[in-house]
Amino acid sequence: MKAGKRARFEELYWRHHRELAAFIRRRVPPDAVEDVLAEVFVVAWRRLSDIPVEARAWLYGVARNVIRNTYRAEARQRALHVRIAEEAGSAPAHTDGFDDAIASRTDLGRAWNQLSETEQEVIALVAWDGLSNAESAQVLGVTTSAFAVRLFRARRRLLHLLERSTGGAR
Template sequence: MDGSEDRFTELYERHHGDVWRYAARRVGGSDVGDVVAEVFLVAWRRLHEVPAESALPWLYGVARLVLANEARGRRRWRELTLRVAAEPNQSVAVDHADEVISQRDVAVAFDQVSEADREVLRLVAWERLTVAEAAVVLGCSRATFAMRLMRARRRLRTRLGVVGVEAGQAPQTAPSMSNGGR
């Protein structure tokens, strides 16, 4: 190679600890490693842009942008879970006053359904795809996707009810979710 690998290795060894501490002061837990990995991935891809005399401030700038992207992703995820849980079921009359659920409970319930269920729910709620479009994404028939969506919504509603009980709330009917006529 042209010395890029050696330059990156030296950059990494010299500044990894500093970037780790920078990220750790801003996020907690296991997210720190992901942020640091992303910072150094950007540094590798843009190694020719890293200033030799002030690499650490440049890395901090990248870390700041990575953290901003992470925060946006978390915010979007929370909005998605709230939107999925708030979708009204058009076949059942519901008293929305009885369905108020905390944002934390929705996030916990969403985390407790399988990744396959989360993906089905995301395609419809986040990506706003129709059942037919989402079926194409997953490579299945429209009917198969519709069944997966119905089951995923049912499992999320069930988890929402369980989470509420675990949080010390009275058992309640979890919000229903329809496919919005899709």
């Protein structure tokens, strides 16, 4: 084993493992996070020479593929719905009234659940994972402009669903 290869791998691991674990944690059951994370780094080790200098989006793409290969879409969908339900139940940072805050979180959860899995993923990559449009496009294997269109449409649909559920009032 070359020292340079090992050093590059260790640098990748220490630089990205926490945010990658958070990315995975939002998509799989808690007991599967470490297994998926380990598999991602096995792939990274095997394909170290293929990893671009800016490795974050590449690693997210590998994680996404590992998740898709390991778990059926139904299981991933269930885990995401559980996460949304937990987020919807947490206390709001600032509201005019407690009842309004609960109603708005419930409306958001309902609207989120009406989005397709693809629409949820596009929004989650930007909103939860903090990826740029270019990084998100790389994760999904599409062009940046194609991702921007998908994100625009998903956000517009979520807004439409929210407005419909609140009767147009915000």
